[in-house]
Amino acid sequence: MIEDNLKKSYEKNVFEDYDTLKAKSNRHNSLHLVPSLEKIENPNIKKQKIETEIIETEKTEKTLQSEEVEKEKQIKDYASHPNYVFGYGSLINPDSRGRTVDSTKSARVIKVLAKGLERSWNYNCRDVYTAVGVSKVDDPTITCNGVIIPIDDPINDLPKLDERELHYRRVQLSRENITIIHDDRNQDMKDEDLLAPDAIIWVYEIVDTFIPTTDIPISQIYVDCILLGCMKEGGIEFAKQFIENTHGWNTNVWVNDRTSEHFRKNISRCIIKLTDEIISSIDSLLTNNLSIDVNKRIIPAY
Numbered sequence: 001m002i003e004d005n006l007k008k009s010y011e012k013n014v015f016e017d018y019d020t021l022k023a024k025s026n027r028h029n030s031l032h033l034v035p036s037l038e039k040i041e042n043p044n045i046k047k048q049k050i051e052t053e054i055i056e057t058e059k060t061e062k063t064l065q066s067e068e069v070e071k072e073k074q075i076k077d078y079a080s081h082p083n084y085v086f087g088y089g090s091l092i093n094p095d096s097r098g099r100t101v102d103s104t105k106s107a108r109v110i111k112v113l114a115k116g117l118e119r120s121w122n123y124n125c126r127d128v129y130t131a132v133g134v135s136k137v138d139d140p141t142i143t144c145n146g147v148i149i150p151i152d153d154p155i156n157d158l159p160k161l162d163e164r165e166l167h168y169r170r171v172q173l174s175r176e177n178i179t180i181i182h183d184d185r186n187q188d189m190k191d192e193d194l195l196a197p198d199a200i201i202w203v204y205e206i207v208d209t210f211i212p213t214t215d216i217p218i219s220q221i222y223v224d225c226i227l228l229g230c231m232k233e234g235g236i237e238f239a240k241q242f243i244e245n246t247h248g249w250n251t252n253v254w255v256n257d258r259t260s261e262h263f264r265k266n267i268s269r270c271i272i273k274l275t276d277e278i279i280s281s282i283d284s285l286l287t288n289n290l291s292i293d294v295n296k297r298i299i300p301a302y
Helices: 002-012 018-029 043-078 094-098 154-164 220-244 261-266 276-289
Strands: 083-087 110-115 117-125 129-136 143-151 168-173 178-180 200-206
Touching (some): 117 200, 129 220, 143 220, 220 276
Antiparallel strands (some): 110 143, 110 178, 129 200
């Protein structure tokens, strides 16, 4: 009875003077009637914790809001310059990037090599598959091929790309680290005519790196999307280059999901029309340019 009354008193008067409650507890403790109040959190401390959590939450919300405001301001500030995005994965494919920003589908892109940028299979995409991501490194001998995509309307189009690349971080890529790959389409043009000296080049770099697993594997559908994009924009050699300077190929966590409904519905922006000829070309490229047995890719059961 005494125990019940004390507990009710404690619950009802959560902000009653702690010393008084403790005294009551100690008095009854001597009779071994109630557990020590030491095991019960000081209500004043609890109140302080709640207030601290509220303050921290408000700080986080303000930080996120200020980041959004800064991002909008940044876009407006840079809108007076030519804006480009460096595509190094599915953005290489015109059909895939065109689903996000329509004008980029038919845009005249520039093939480039980015120095000091390392591409790997390291991005957990919606807990469905592992995509590629890039990180800046100090070694200039490490390169990543890709395409420079003109963004005609940065104020409206960059937010669309930010949404697509939601958990990447959009940062600037130094013009000094860009080497233009010349081909028969631009061999007579100077670099400054292809890419303005005041151009702002964005790249979406990885934030949280991930190691592929059998549950969140490398997807062949995604690989097909990228390699077909490479072939469309730069030919077989450009696709070969992608394979060679992408790290982390591993058939233990790589699914051949071309006929999997599960992956097809979850990688919709990478779905492309594949003929037997294209499939054969892609598989030959992979077989000839990787030191692993591509035939050991996992066949998904769903």
